[in-house]
Amino acid sequence: MSEKQDESLSVHSPYYLHPSENPAIALVSPLLDPTNYNSWSRSSFTTLSAKNKVEFADGCLPRSTSNHRLYAAWKKANNMVVSWLVHLVATSIHQSILWMDNAVDIWKDLKARYSQGDLLRISNLQHKLASIKQGDMNITDYFTKLGTIWDELESYQPNPMCRDNHTVETCYKKNGFPPNFFSNRGGGGRGFGRGGTRGKNTNGKVCTHCGIINHTVDECYKKHGYPPGHKFYKPQGASVNNTIKEEENVSSS
Known part of the structure; x- marks a missing residue:
């Protein structure tokens, strides 16, 4: 054959x-x-x-x-x-x-x-979601009905694109880099992250909030604030925008 x-x-x-x-x-x-x-x-x-x-x-x-x-x-x-x-x-x-x-x-x-979606259908689903009550339904049936409405509403949402012409679903910064991603590229990123990453092991940590490697979202200073003694630390009530701007200025210098 x-x-x-x-x-x-x-x-x-x-x-x-x-x-x-x-x-x-x-x-x-x-x-x-x-x-x-x-x-x-x-x-x-x-x-x-x-x-x-x-x-x-x-x-x-x-x-x-x-x-x-x-x-x-x-x-x-x-x-x-x-x-x-x-x-x-x-x-x-x-x-x-x-x-x-x-x-x-x-x-x-x-x-x-x-694919733009039926606006009337979306409106009806939103109304159902806002007015649904458990009533005589048991908890399983109630959550099943809620989930069905949520799933259909979600199907009308466009798949958002990231800046580098890929979708959020396939975004490494949001969902994590594949195993050995940096080692396969010759090691390290472009020197960003805490203390840079060139030639260093990233330990698989990627922050889903800021996209910087070597830490997770739970440890992210940009999300939770800088600790006392850090050069970007600001007392409570200081402008977050000033903190970010100051960090960008130091990074570019």
Whole structure:
């Protein structure tokens, strides 16, 4: 069997299509309409992931060139995902994506048009959250209902971006640096932190408040204040802004 056949026929490959796959089936319900993008996208993404085809929608498996050995397999699998997406939207949306032939283009187009969130739905969820009462519900059912509302509200929140073109979810300064991050980069950062870090062991400590290494948020002077005797210490009631400005001036000198 050739290498091409091996890869496209393996059940673990995103190119693989089971003989029972139906291109005209609606994989999730309800269908996408102008008010339910967040719940629809989550359900659709989960279903495509279970079918090992999410790479065609999120762009991780881009279009192969026509002379690539797997082009035919890519085209067949992509067309299946395109057909699924076309059958996952309401009739009012169907015509606008019917002539797109790349699954990732359809996914991005739907996200651009409908991911802003249904303001009326958000308002309703906020009202539910403010007015919900336990009443006759037991504690488990009550917190389950609260959690369901919170989760749906959170799905309407955009994923914030950090300054260096990455998301908060993948931010090393917020979530911690990977093991051996600094040693793999030749040791140390750019001399910042308490006493600098060049050539020193960081002990895996990264402050989630200020982003400086070699201490944790529980030990962070910027968050909790500088101790008496420290050069940046100010008596209670002094301006925090003056403290920070003074530190920046010393650092830049």
